[in-house]
Amino acid sequence: MLxxxxxxxxxxxxxxxxxxxxxxFILFSTITSxxxxxxxxxxxxxxxxxxxxxxxxxxxxFVKFILFEEGIFNQFINLNIIIPLGISYYTLQxxxxxxxxxxxxxxxxxxxxxxxxxxxxxxxxxxxxxSKYDDMKETLFSKRRITLNNLYLGTSRIIWGLLKIxxxxxxxxxxxxxxxxxxxxxxxxxxxxxxxxxxIQLYSDFSGGIDIVMGISKILGIDLRENFDSPFNSxxxxxxxxxxxxxxxxxxxxxxxxxxxxxxxxxLRKNINLLITFIVSGIWHGINYIVWGIMHGIFVMFGNNxxxxxxxxxxxxxxxxxxxxxxxxxxxDTFTALxxxxxxxxxxxxxxxxxxxxxxxxxLSDWIILFIFTxxxxxxxxxxxxxxxxxxxxxxxxxxxxxxTTILLxxxxxxxxxxxxxxxxxxxxF
Amino acid sequence: xxxxxxxxxxIFFIIIFVLLNMLLKPKYADSLVEGSMIAQxxxxxxxxxxIFIGDCEVYxxxxxxxxxxxxxxxxxxxxxxxxxxxxxxxxxxxTLKYEKPKVVVFNVNSVxxxxxxxxxxxxxxxxxxxxxxWSKEKLEMIKESMTEEENxxxxxxxxxxxxxxxxxxxxxxxxxLFKRKNNTYNGFLVNKTIKGVTILPTEKDLxxxxxxxxxxxxxxxxxxxxxxxxxxxxxIKAPSLYPHWYKQYDEQIKEFAIKHNIDYYxxxxxxxxxxxxxxxxxxxxxxxxxxTGATKLSKYFASLLSFRYDLTNYKGDALYDKKLKIYKxxxx
Numbered sequence: 001m002l003x004x005x006x007x008x009x010x011x012x013x014x015x016x017x018x019x020x021x022x023x024x025f026i027l028f029s030t031i032t033s034x035x036x037x038x039x040x041x042x043x044x045x046x047x048x049x050x051x052x053x054x055x056x057x058x059x060x061x062f063v064k065f066i067l068f069e070e071g072i073f074n075q076f077i078n079l080n081i082i083i084p085l086g087i088s089y090y091t092l093q094x095x096x097x098x099x100x101x102x103x104x105x106x107x108x109x110x111x112x113x114x115x116x117x118x119x120x121x122x123x124x125x126x127x128x129x130x131s132k133y134d135d136m137k138e139t140l141f142s143k144r145r146i147t148l149n150n151l152y153l154g155t156s157r158i159i160w161g162l163l164k165i166x167x168x169x170x171x172x173x174x175x176x177x178x179x180x181x182x183x184x185x186x187x188x189x190x191x192x193x194x195x196x197x198x199x200i201q202l203y204s205d206f207s208g209g210i211d212i213v214m215g216i217s218k219i220l221g222i223d224l225r226e227n228f229d230s231p232f233n234s235x236x237x238x239x240x241x242x243x244x245x246x247x248x249x250x251x252x253x254x255x256x257x258x259x260x261x262x263x264x265x266x267x268l269r270k271n272i273n274l275l276i277t278f279i280v281s282g283i284w285h286g287i288n289y290i291v292w293g294i295m296h297g298i299f300v301m302f303g304n305n306x307x308x309x310x311x312x313x314x315x316x317x318x319x320x321x322x323x324x325x326x327x328x329x330x331x332x333d334t335f336t337a338l339x340x341x342x343x344x345x346x347x348x349x350x351x352x353x354x355x356x357x358x359x360x361x362x363x364l365s366d367w368i369i370l371f372i373f374t375x376x377x378x379x380x381x382x383x384x385x386x387x388x389x390x391x392x393x394x395x396x397x398x399x400x401x402x403x404x405t406t407i408l409l410x411x412x413x414x415x416x417x418x419x420x421x422x423x424x425x426x427x428x429x430f
Numbered sequence: 431x432x433x434x435x436x437x438x439x440x441i442f443f444i445i446i447f448v449l450l451n452m453l454l455k456p457k458y459a460d461s462l463v464e465g466s467m468i469a470q471x472x473x474x475x476x477x478x479x480x481i482f483i484g485d486c487e488v489y490x491x492x493x494x495x496x497x498x499x500x501x502x503x504x505x506x507x508x509x510x511x512x513x514x515x516x517x518x519x520x521x522x523x524x525t526l527k528y529e530k531p532k533v534v535v536f537n538v539n540s541v542x543x544x545x546x547x548x549x550x551x552x553x554x555x556x557x558x559x560x561x562x563x564w565s566k567e568k569l570e571m572i573k574e575s576m577t578e579e580e581n582x583x584x585x586x587x588x589x590x591x592x593x594x595x596x597x598x599x600x601x602x603x604x605x606x607l608f609k610r611k612n613n614t615y616n617g618f619l620v621n622k623t624i625k626g627v628t629i630l631p632t633e634k635d636l637x638x639x640x641x642x643x644x645x646x647x648x649x650x651x652x653x654x655x656x657x658x659x660x661x662x663x664x665x666i667k668a669p670s671l672y673p674h675w676y677k678q679y680d681e682q683i684k685e686f687a688i689k690h691n692i693d694y695y696x697x698x699x700x701x702x703x704x705x706x707x708x709x710x711x712x713x714x715x716x717x718x719x720x721x722t723g724a725t726k727l728s729k730y731f732a733s734l735l736s737f738r739y740d741l742t743n744y745k746g747d748a749l750y751d752k753k754l755k756i757y758k759x760x761x762x
Contacts, residue, residue, distance in 0.1 A: 365597050397435045404443040412450065412593050418552060418579055 003220070004117055004140070011122035018085050025063075025084040029056050030112075030119045033094040037101040037108035049102045053095050060091040065287045086125035088284060092251050093119060097133045099255055106134050114141060123216045127209040129227040129247035136224075144221030152399065154219030159406050161211025166414030167373045169205035172197045174361035174415065180330050183340060188347025191327065191340045198330055199323040200374055203231065206245070230381040232322075235314035236307060237299035240322055248284070252277050271301045291338075292328035369413050447589075452607055454595045455588040458561060459611035460602045464489075464511040466613045468521075469561035471508060473612070475749060476529035479741050480505035482617070483522050483652075484537030485513040487668035490718035492535075494616035495757040496728035498750050501736040502743035507617030512554035515540045515648040516574045521558075522652060524567040526659055533662045533739050536652060538683050538694075539675070544642040552580050559585060615757045620721055622761075626709035627716040630672055639678035646686070653690055662739055665694040669701050669727065671708065671716035693738070697727065704730040721761060 016023040036052035039045065063083055097118075101108045109115040118136050179186040179194040186194070210227045217224050231244035241249050260273040275297040282293020299306075299321055307314055324341070331337040358364060380387055391399070458465035467489055480503055482488045489509030497503040508521050518536060525531075543549050555575045562568040572585045584590040595603075613619065656663040665687055667675055680696055687694035697704070704726050708716060711723025719727060735741060744750060 363597055396432060397439055400436055400439050404439070408443070408446060408450065411447075411589050412454070412596055414593065417584065417591060417593070 003144070004114075007122075007220070008113060008117045008120065011117070011120040011125075014122050015085065015120060015125065022085045025059070025087060026090060026120055029059070029087075029090060029094050030116050032056065033098055033119075034109070034112050034115050037098055038110075040102055040108060045102065049098055052098055056091050056094050060087055061283075063087060089125060089128050089130055090119050092130045092248075092255075092284075093132070096130075096251060096255055100133065109133070109137075121222075123213045124224065127206065127213065128245075129210060129213070129224055130251050131224060131247065132250075139221075139223045146219060146221060150218050150221055154215040154217070156215070156399075156403060157211050157218060158215030159403060159410070161208040161215060162414075163373070163406055163410050164204040164208030164211065164377065166410050166416055168370065168377060169201045169208060170415035171362065171366060171370050172201035172204070174366075176201055176330060178360045183331070183336060187340065187343035188349040189344065189353045190349070192344050193353055194330055195323045195326050198326045199232075199319065200377075202326065202329065203228075204377065230384065232319055232378070233315060233382060234318050235311060236303045236318055237296060237321060238303055240318055241296070241300065248281065252281055256280050274301055286332070288332045288334050288337075289328055291334050292325055295325050373413075451587055451589045453599070453603055454592040455560065456556075456592065456595070457602050457606040457611070458557075459606040459613070461600075462557075463613045463619065465557040465560060466611065467617050467619065468508070468510050468558060469563075469610055470612055470614055471506065471525070471617065472563055473610070474506060474616070478504045478506040478529060478616075479532045480535060480735060481522070481525055481529075481531045481533075482507040482509060482535045482537070483513070483518040483525075484509055484535075484668075485540055486511050486718060487539050487670050488535075488537045489614065489617055489619050490621065490713075491668045491670070491724050491727055492731065493618040493620075493724050493728040493757075495618065495754050496725050497732035497735070498744065498747075499754055500729050500732040501741070502745035502747075503732055503735060503741055504744050504747070504750065505616060507614075509537075509617060510558040512549060512551070513540060513558055514543055514545075514550060514575065515645050515652075516545070517558050517571060519648050519652050519655070520567050520571045520574065522655055523570075524562070524565060526655065527565075527567070530659055531661060532741060533664055533735065534652075534656050535664045535666055535735075537668050538649075538665050538679075539667060539670075539673075541641050541645045541649060541683065542679060544644045546642075550575075550577060552577050555580070556591075560588070615753070618724065620724075620761055621713045621718070622721045623713035624710055624720060624722075625713050625715050626707075627671060627712060630716060631674075633674045633676070636676070639676055639682075641679070641682055649686065653692065663692050664735075664739075665692060666731075667694075667696040667698065668719075669697040669704070669706060670718060671698070671712075673717075695734070697731070700730065 012023065015026060032052055032055060036048050039048050042048065064087075097115075100106060109118075114137075115133075118131070118133055118140060121131075121136075121140070124131060176194050176198050179190050207228045214224055214226075225247060227246050229243040229246065231240055234240035234243055257273055257277040260276060261269055262273060263270040265273075275294065278293040278297030278300065279290060280293070281296070282290040285292070306317060308317075324344075327341045328334065328337045331340055357367070362370070391402075456462055456465065458469075464486070480494075480497070482492055482505065486509065489507050492505075492507055494503070494505035494507060497505050508525055510517070510521075513521070518540065522534060555577065559568065559571050559575060562571060572582060576582065581590075653663055655661075665683060667680070667683070675696070675698065683694055683696075701708075706719070706723055706726055711719055711726065713720035736743070
């Protein structure tokens with residue numbers, strides 16, 4: 001109880017420290033959804049549900065696409081307001097809570113402070129995962145305390161996340177930023193290099209950030225739902241979406257795809273529903289990601305036709321498709337992204353790329369370090385369960401040794417500090 | 431038993447961490463020697479009667495060994511590259527913890543800059559601060575000098591700043607892991623290169639010539655510190671030709687000196703008397719004097735100091751004779 005009070009106060013204070021506007025937005029969403037859910041016994045419950053969802057969704061769309069950086073108005077007037085922190089994440093949580101209570105999946109929360117803690121729980125406001133109330137309340141409001149074991153598990157997870165971000169993601173960011181910065185020089189196979197590297201960068205950055213969230217939560221005795229499950233071992237785009245950004249995938253499935261009819265209304269409607277779901281996914285990421293969403297939707301619809309009997313070939317194919325589609329993330333302007341994508345098939349400048357590989361911002365030793373740690377990441381991902389069970393049984397002395405060694409590796413080989421300005425998670429921008 | 435093992439492991443990693451910090455930090459020994467002079471002071475006998483403070487215009491232009499040879503003056507140059515006035519003040523404070531000189535000579539070139547100036551940079555801060563001994567003054571120096579991009583922790587743990595040097599480590603980093611190389615002669619950095627003045631950049635008009643209140647405040651603090659310690663403060667402007675020392679700057683310093691009854695010498699005005707030949711006596715086209723230029727200037731300034739101030743003639747001092755012998759051998 002005391003821990004939750006502290007956690008709520010701390011969350012609100014940290015959140016407000018990013019700007020008081022942030023606090024106003026999140027409190028508005030929290031209070032409106034809390035009151036709405038409490039009113040669902042009323043005969044106008046459908047109207048209340050729809051209007052509350054609409055208000056919150058319109059706020060999200062308004063701040064993301066009209067008022068702020070990508071916004072139409074911003075071209076004419078400078079409002080000098082930043083997008084409210086975590087609004088993309090907590091709005092989805094609010095909607096899922098409202099729908100679940102409306103459907104009678106669980107009772108509306110009576111205690112506003114408990115509900116407020118669910119929405120404002122600070123670790124997951126930056127990059128998710130998008131938690132559902134029934135999952136969260138089990139862990140958030142149960143009796144818990146900080147134990148030595150949780151401290152170790154949480155710290156290990158945080159350190160693993162830091163390693164992914166500082167050694168892998170930030171190192172790759174140097175290359176992708178270099179290539180993305182000049183659309184005239186870096187075309188053709190530079191783009192190909194960028195998209196493959198970006199795949200690893202985004203995964204390391206996003207999953208690394210989630211590891212930190214999970215780690216902090218673990219220390220506090222809170223178990224959140226996993227957001228990744230070795231996505232690059234997927235054999236199809238459909239499988240990829242079950243393993244990548246799992247919490248968003250589940251949310252889209254439960255609150256968009258299934259309400260649209262899911263696969264219950266025949267093959268054509270199923271495909272239309274899928275496409276709509278992926279368009280929503282694209283819009284959630286930003287106005288410029290709609291094409292990316294549609295493309296993923298198409299590959300999910302028809303991906304099975306591309307499957308071969310060879311697992312490794314399917315995995316490679318999935319990785320290539322997913323990577324190629326990140327082109328819309330590297331160049332957030334859709335037309336530029338498409339233009340750059342086209343150059344891959346026109347300009348076969350592989351020799352030029354190979355000759356300039358050391359002029360993209362990374363030295364030879366940087367490439368070697370990147371290769372080694374990326375291999376470690378993929379080997380770990382593939383054998384996660386086995387490795388976890390081995391680590392569970394090793395002596396505390398060895399555990400401490402591994403942790404300390406990893407910290408030193410991050411300190412020495414991490415990319416951070418003066419001259420490097422990628423200080424936020426890629427996914428905190430969505 | 432298990433607990434003891436864990437403690438031993440932790441101690442082991444702390445040692446590794448400390449060693450990594452030492453290894454990755456620049457040694458300022460064979461390369462980037464401009465960062466070495468601040469630390470060399472700590473190895474010195476602290477019985478100097480004259481202390482120079484200021485930027486490169488002091489460590490490149492004034493040779494204490496020549497001053498000793500000429501007038502038996504025991505002097506030390508506590509200069510560093512682009513030393514800002516607040517840094518000079520704090521370095522003087524630190525110096526006064528070790529010794530009480532009779533005269534402090536401050537080169538006023540840095541009065542033109544304040545904390546907002548673009549000349550303030552992390553790279554130069556490092557050259558002054560990195561090798562300072564940990565003390566109240568070092569903490570103050572970091573606090574006063576840090577630019578927005580810097581953070582305090584990286585001064586405590588250099589690995590946070592220099593971690594990417596794993597790629598650039600040389601023998602120098604191993605050789606000077608536990609020791610320092612003495613690159614200077616009482617803080618004077620020798621440069622024998624001759625690169626005379628050919629063309630000087632034109633003297634552009636500035637929108638404002640007035641020193642900032644902040645700079646004047648630090649100049650007053652330096653003066654106050656000297657007065658409190660019964661030390662004569664001497665203001666100088668080294669005879670460097672560039673960056674331009676505008677006459678408006680000069681007038682403000684003269685005014686300050688008159689107001690506070692202290693001496694100010696713009697040594698550029700004495701260039702002919704000193705015998706400086708700018709086609710031969712500088713190593714970088716007029717910014718700094720080379721060995722021959724610095725020798726001429728130091729001879730002149732030594733006689734001025736000994737004539738004007740009550741300094742002891744230490745000629746015959748065994749330690750300084752030995753130092754002078756080494757200096758002569760290595761500079762001739």
